[in-house]
Amino acid sequence: MKNTFKTLALVSSLLVGALTQAHAKEELLDRVAAIVNSGVVLESEVHDLFTSIKLQAKKNNQSLPSDSALKTQVMDKLINDSLITQLGERMGVQVSDAQLDQTIANMAKENNLSLTQFRESIVADGLEYDKYRESIRTELISGEVRRNSVRRRIFISPQEVENLLSVMKEQTNNDIEYHLGHILIEFPTDATQEDMTKAKTRADKVIELLNGGSDFNKIAIASSGDANALKGGDLGWKNINEMPTLFSELIDGKEKDTIVGPIRTGLGFSIVKVLDIRGRQVVEVEEVKSSHIIIKPSIILSDDKAKAMLQDMLDKIEAGEADFAELAKEHSEDGAALKGGDLGWADPSTYDSAFSDALATMEVGEYHKPFRSSFGWHIIQLNGRRMVDVTSQMSENRAYQILYNRKFGIESARWIKETRDEAYIEIFEQEESDD
Known part of the structure; x- marks a missing residue:
């Protein structure tokens, strides 16, 4: 198998002939820097991320290690990204152009810039906007795959929550x-x-x-x-x-x-x-109160059919011919179905990114048309929004979230290490450049 991958790498790295008026001239398009299971990391990707980090460091007046040490870390990140992206493809995790545009619009807003100004700032930093845009898509997919994969590894007992609440109530250094x-x-x-x-x-x-x-x-x-x-x-x-x-x-x-x-x-x-x-x-966070109906595609239920089923339900709800909660109890495929799809009050950032992005576009009382998340197809009803001060909140939810975040960091590191240990990874020697 190793020889097969090497052959693939050599073929992928061949010089492609570019015809001129007089004769064929060889032109180097790209090289494979690493093979990662069924995917590859290209030298152009290494170069682009390496250059981006150096530009940002210069802009922020930060010192960096040697170029060789930096490239090692860049390669590690791109290998991890490739592994996670491949996992995402198998899990059906997708980030649509609409979701991507909404995320970038939110980033621009956080920086008090219009979309045009934000794009201009990216270009001014020496980056290609289209490549930057796709890197955001990769980060969104990676984040979703990581959350979905690590979440199932985390267990928090009621006793752990009680213990932390007791400690927090006694603390004077909080x-x-x-x-x-x-x-x-x-x-x-x-x-x-x-x-x-x-x-x-x-x-x-x-x-x-x-x-x-x-x-x-x-x-x-x-x-x-x-x-x-x-x-x-x-x-x-x-x-x-x-x-x-x-x-x-x-x-x-x-x-x-x-x-x-x-x-x-x-x-x-x-x-x-x-x-x-x-x-x-x-610290104030916005919480939303929402309900949803989820239909999960399967071998016998295609994506198109799941989407069509939800659109038919939504049409009946909006026409007053059906009740959202009753349809959720009858058709929704998760634990919230018994409560009519009610998800209660929650920080939207804890949801799947497609779900939280959809919520961000909604007004209270509004329904969202069918959309795909990593879990399946949804329609949402937004029932409320509120701002909550979580600075000194000693609720069970707050304690649970603190414990979850603690464990997530540890389990996330273990998960990516195990994923790498099980993967086929071969790194090729890169040609020296003028970086």
Whole structure:
């Protein structure tokens, strides 16, 4: 099989003849940088992401590691993207042009720019807008596949929720947030004692460099095996309860610029730095109250048929010939069917991206035409919107979400590691460029 893949790579990398008036002239179109199961990573993709990161670093006045170290991290990300995208294709995860346009419109709005201004800013940064647009599609698909794949690995017991609620009620330091940086020095899945010793030696060396004043962002990009490596290891702002338990016990009460570690985890040795400290920010989130009917395509029920069934239901609802809740009880294919499709109040960001994007376009009382998510075909009824202050909310939902986010980060890292371990990956030596 390996030889077959090598042959494919060589064929994919052949020079294509471009005819001129006088004679045929060979022109290099692209090369395969890596084979990832049934897909490939092209050198042009490596070059584009590499260039984009360097442009952003220059714009933000950030230091970067050597080009070879950066390209290694870029290749790792593109391999992960390829694996996840292939999984997405098998799962039927899709992001339509309409969903993509809505996401980009939201990004422009968050930056207080019109769509035209946003596009111009992308081009001004030296990026091709069409390629940037497709990279957003890839990120949306990757995020959805990751959420769907990791969600089923997470179990949170009622006792865990009760325990966290008790801790939160007794805390006096819940008004402090820490901006954290993280570097993960990995060891293999079935690590030997020698593997762990080598990883520990590397982690100790990283600690030594950081204590000597080396740039955290630069070392994270060069050395970290964490998913946030290309972001300089940035974990964002978190209070004590939102951190992994191993981190919170060591970070609680520490001052800015404190470095802790190496911390042994199931994936390797973690090194954490307190980049900054602030008082807890007031956080408001919008919650929506909605109901839905979902029909899941199958071998005997095509996508077109599922969509048509829902459109017929919606026509009857809007004509006053049928009731949404009764149709949901009769036809919807999930646990909410018994409640007439009622999903209750929820933060829309916790839903499938296609579902949350659809909700974002709706007015209260409105129905949404049939659309496809990674779970199946839906119609939605939006029943309400409200803003909720979640800063110091000590509800069961808040505690559950904190526990979920903690476990999601850990399980997400395990999941992608296992996915890579099971994949066929072959990386080809790249030609030197003028980057």
